[in-house]
Amino acid sequence: MNPSLKTSWQAVRATFQQIWGYDDFRPPQGEIVRSLLAKKDALIIMPTGGGKSICFQLPALLQTGLTLVISPLVALMENQVQELVERQQKAALLHSELPSFQRYKTLQALERQQLRLLYLSPETLLSPPVWEKLCHPNLQINGLILDEAHCLVQWGDTFRPAYRRLGAVRTALLKSKPPGTKISIAAFTATADTAAQKTIETVLQLQQPEIFRLNPYRPNLHLTVRIAWTPRSRKQQLLKFIQNRPKQSGLIYVRARKDSENLAVWFTKMGYTTASYHAGLGAAERRDVEAKWLSGKIPFVVCTGAFGMGINKSDVRYVIHFHAPLLMSEYVQEIGRAGRDGKPAEALALISEPTGLLDPEDKQRQQFFDDQMRSQQRTAQQLVKKLPKQGEVNAVTREFRDAAITLALLHSNGQLKWVDPFHYTIDLGVKNQPMTQSQAAKHMQQYLHTKKCRWQFLLNAFGFDKEAANWRCGHCDNCRTHIPHLQLSQAVITERKM
Numbered sequence: 001m002n003p004s005l006k007t008s009w010q011a012v013r014a015t016f017q018q019i020w021g022y023d024d025f026r027p028p029q030g031e032i033v034r035s036l037l038a039k040k041d042a043l044i045i046m047p048t049g050g051g052k053s054i055c056f057q058l059p060a061l062l063q064t065g066l067t068l069v070i071s072p073l074v075a076l077m078e079n080q081v082q083e084l085v086e087r088q089q090k091a092a093l094l095h096s097e098l099p100s101f102q103r104y105k106t107l108q109a110l111e112r113q114q115l116r117l118l119y120l121s122p123e124t125l126l127s128p129p130v131w132e133k134l135c136h137p138n139l140q141i142n143g144l145i146l147d148e149a150h151c152l153v154q155w156g157d158t159f160r161p162a163y164r165r166l167g168a169v170r171t172a173l174l175k176s177k178p179p180g181t182k183i184s185i186a187a188f189t190a191t192a193d194t195a196a197q198k199t200i201e202t203v204l205q206l207q208q209p210e211i212f213r214l215n216p217y218r219p220n221l222h223l224t225v226r227i228a229w230t231p232r233s234r235k236q237q238l239l240k241f242i243q244n245r246p247k248q249s250g251l252i253y254v255r256a257r258k259d260s261e262n263l264a265v266w267f268t269k270m271g272y273t274t275a276s277y278h279a280g281l282g283a284a285e286r287r288d289v290e291a292k293w294l295s296g297k298i299p300f301v302v303c304t305g306a307f308g309m310g311i312n313k314s315d316v317r318y319v320i321h322f323h324a325p326l327l328m329s330e331y332v333q334e335i336g337r338a339g340r341d342g343k344p345a346e347a348l349a350l351i352s353e354p355t356g357l358l359d360p361e362d363k364q365r366q367q368f369f370d371d372q373m374r375s376q377q378r379t380a381q382q383l384v385k386k387l388p389k390q391g392e393v394n395a396v397t398r399e400f401r402d403a404a405i406t407l408a409l410l411h412s413n414g415q416l417k418w419v420d421p422f423h424y425t426i427d428l429g430v431k432n433q434p435m436t437q438s439q440a441a442k443h444m445q446q447y448l449h450t451k452k453c454r455w456q457f458l459l460n461a462f463g464f465d466k467e468a469a470n471w472r473c474g475h476c477d478n479c480r481t482h483i484p485h486l487q488l489s490q491a492v493i494t495e496r497k498m
Helices: 009-020 028-035 052-062 074-086 101-113 128-134 150-155 161-175 194-204 230-241 257-269 283-295 330-336 362-385 393-399 405-411 437-447 456-460 477-482
Strands: 041-043 066-070 091-094 119-121 141-146 184-191 208-216 219-229 247-255 275-278 299-302 316-321 343-352 390-392 416-420 423-426 492-498
Touching: 009 052, 028 041, 028 052, 028 184, 028 208, 041 194, 052 066, 052 074, 052 141, 052 184, 066 247, 074 091, 074 119, 074 283, 091 101, 141 161, 150 194, 150 330, 161 194, 161 208, 161 405, 161 416, 184 194, 184 283, 194 257, 219 230, 219 456, 219 477, 230 316, 230 343, 257 275, 257 299, 275 283, 283 456, 316 330, 330 437, 330 456, 343 362, 362 405, 362 437, 390 393, 393 405, 405 416, 405 423, 437 456, 456 477
Parallel strands: 041 184, 041 208, 066 119, 066 141, 091 119, 141 184, 219 343, 247 299, 247 316, 275 299, 316 343
Antiparallel strands: 208 492, 390 423, 416 423
């Protein structure tokens, strides 16, 4: 369907029903589809399980040409592309773990303009072989989709610095395309507070974006935070929780690969069927764990944050944070995987006692995180004295080991501009004061120790102050003890930034 021709809404709905089998959209899916078909920039914040992927897949399939989906994790790409291919749609993916013959086949399909959706990571997007093909004048590119856009904020200044270069992609691509070509950008995420929203808009250079925000409140999801006074108490509370929910599907989140493996071994010795899951596993191992959990052969998985994005399982009855996440965006993303079927679900976070004397683990993890952030900043300030003020990223990173992260941090500070995705200029005379990850981590600590309604705290944190005013959920641990319930409607707030 040519985008220059007016697509009737009846035709859009008919295609939606034909491919996915649904009778109609859930608000605000329809409004988002209209916006993307009109090639407007957009920022979409919808809870996990809210049907975000359909909002960009449908417009891409309705148009002639290619839509690029920039995605953070291989598992996420594979799951979405597999679903599309099973529905006989023209979608493919590129990532570093792909066999060479499959990579060649996908690049050929790209060159022959046989694809409507191409999933790839920021690093693959900016790799020379892929970038060269994307810049071909005859390749029609309709839009760039940044899926799980909160990863730009969480990872862009640290171990995924390529995210910080994405704002220069559109302009660079347009230089290779015929005059009058329009490429829109849309960012999708379940978790972005007001500071993160601003960062996403700024880094991606969104132009008058339409903003769709659905508040994260879930009436069926019951939030609880419990103090574990000792490491032994933490394990005992976890075991008791699992024992009281036999055969229920769940997820147990930890912060490190070693913790995932050790806790899975402990459960196995106790007679439970479970598995460890983290980014250090091979692709086949990860797929095997995912398949067994989805099929119910494994009732719960002990995992790091690498597990869950894009993996759809509606009957998850609980999410446990054996170790509390460092950032609120991670927390909301991970608890959102419970209760997608609308039935009651629980989110339990176990935390050390406040002094850290009996169980110092949480404080030690927080200290390690803060030290790591400070170390990166110190390294960047030292390295910037050696870096050329104008340069090419690949040449600089070959010469200086930490150059990529230094360039990302300088960009975050407002001291670097990307001329295009590969060339930069440094201006140390300018400096922003962006919200640091350490500051964001303090917000998470405030949530864990708050005495007020937990959902009210989260709504305030994510910019829904009006909805949260004088309201309590009535079903979090704090509300269950003494606060009456006042109802909150899950209002959709649609704004247009001018």
